[in-house]
Amino acid sequence: MNLFEGVRIALASLRGHKLRTFLTLLGNIVGTMSVIAVVSLIYGTDRYVSQAVLDEGTDVFTITRIDDIQFLTDFDAFLESLNNPDLTLDDRYWLAERMEEASAVGAVVIRGAAIHAGGEKFRGARVRGVTEDYSLIEDMPLLLGRHIARQDVVNSRQVVVLGFEVAQSLFPRRADPVGREVKIGGRHFKVIGVADDRGTVMGHNRNQFAVAPITAWQKVFGSGDSIDIKIAVKDLNRLQEAQDEAAFLMRVRHRLRPLERDDFSVSTSDQLLSIWGGISKAIYGALVPLVGISLVVGGIVLMNIMLVSVTERTREVGVRKALGARRLAIMWQFLVEAITLSLVGGILGILIGLGLAWGISLASPLPFAVAGWSLVLGLVTTFLIGGVFGTYPAWKAAGFDPVEALRHE
Helix, strand or coil: CCHHHHHHHHHHHHHHCHHHHHHHHHHHHHHHHHHHHHHHHHHHHHHHHHHHHHHHCCCEEEEECCCCCHHHHCHHHHHHHCCCCCCCHHHHHHHHHHCCCEEEEEEEEEEEEEEEECCEEEEEEEEEEECCCHHHHCCCCEEEECCCCHHHHHCCCCEEEECHHHHHHHCCCCCCCCCCEEEECCEEEEEEEEECCCCEECCEECCCEEEEEHHHHHHHHCCCCCCEEEEEECCHHHHHHHHHHHHHHHHHHCCCCCCCCCCCEEEEHHHHHHHHHHHHHHHHHHHHHHHHHHHHHHHHHHHHHHHHHHHHCHHHHHHHHHCCCCHHHHHHHHHHHHHHHHHHHHHHHHHHHHHHHHHHHHHCCCCCCCCHHHHHHHHHHHHHHHHHHHHHHHHHHHCCCHHHHHHCC
16 A cells, blocks of 8 residues: 555545544644644744844843833842832933943833824824934934934924834825924924834834934923933943943942942843743743643544554455455554544644634734744654554554454454
8 A cells, every 4th residue: 555545545534534533633733733822922022032132232231210021030129129210311311421331322211102194193103202312222224304313302302203104104195204293192293204114023013103302202291201221332342341330320320328229220132032032941841741741642542543443444454454465554554544643633733823823913912923843843743643653553453363354343
């Protein structure tokens, strides 16, 4: 018997016993689906985090009021940090005047808001208040116009740079929206620039934002929000020295005594990548045994069903042997059937897993991406499950005595 004939017989068996087939494949489907869904979400988030770090630059670190990552790493310290004072523009100016290791010291604060232009409205834009250094710290090429300048910040000018999609939505019939007006929080802002298309990274649209001078931003949303201070270093090899200098100056600024803890947080992109790497490894580590149990259970179910199938087809095996079929041919037939059954379960699990991950990414902020190696792993694993757990039923069928098999009713 050749391979294609064995596959044809296996598929015919699938169609002839639909409920039994479904129950047989359920373990493989659930196990493979879990692997594909989780890996797709983790892989997508990993690529998104890497892209976010790449956009900001490895030579940039951030001073914030609270280290959000401590919520995962040290919850008690996170709760204590909630009492930290807000960071202000004066803190930024203090650092900018005194830091020797920095090439740029900027400030940023973000709120979600609707932006109006004529009869058009864009909801949920990330409106960012920035200082003039933002274009030196963040990779944001312009399609039209100019970036925010120092005088815009000093004079609190109500000007704005729009993200590509925001500009397209608010001015669908204009090739150049520069010079037009939009309304943010009831105040009119003049468009001075449009950012180039930054695309979508793992389901996250990077064009839904607007950038305004931080002083004008505070007139709209108030000055009660703590700012983030972003610092680009002159020499990447002296990143740690720059962080130490910034921390020292902030302690002086906040009049902290030698034994008092920092009432601010200094974080780098490397720390974010390291922490995320640890989280993803932990998830993968927990996933392997859980999925392994599911696949082993699926394999045992597959073996039992194949044993039932062998018993049901004892007379068929006897006829084939009486007609001259060799032991190896009988064993090959049932082994191909087991592997085919297992692979069908694996393919269904992959398709359902991809659909599940895609659905979760639509309903949540989690990005989604297909990891090619996970698809190969799913198919190879289910192939091995079929081969390993199908061997015993195939060996048992091949060992039937033709005379006794023909007597079987």
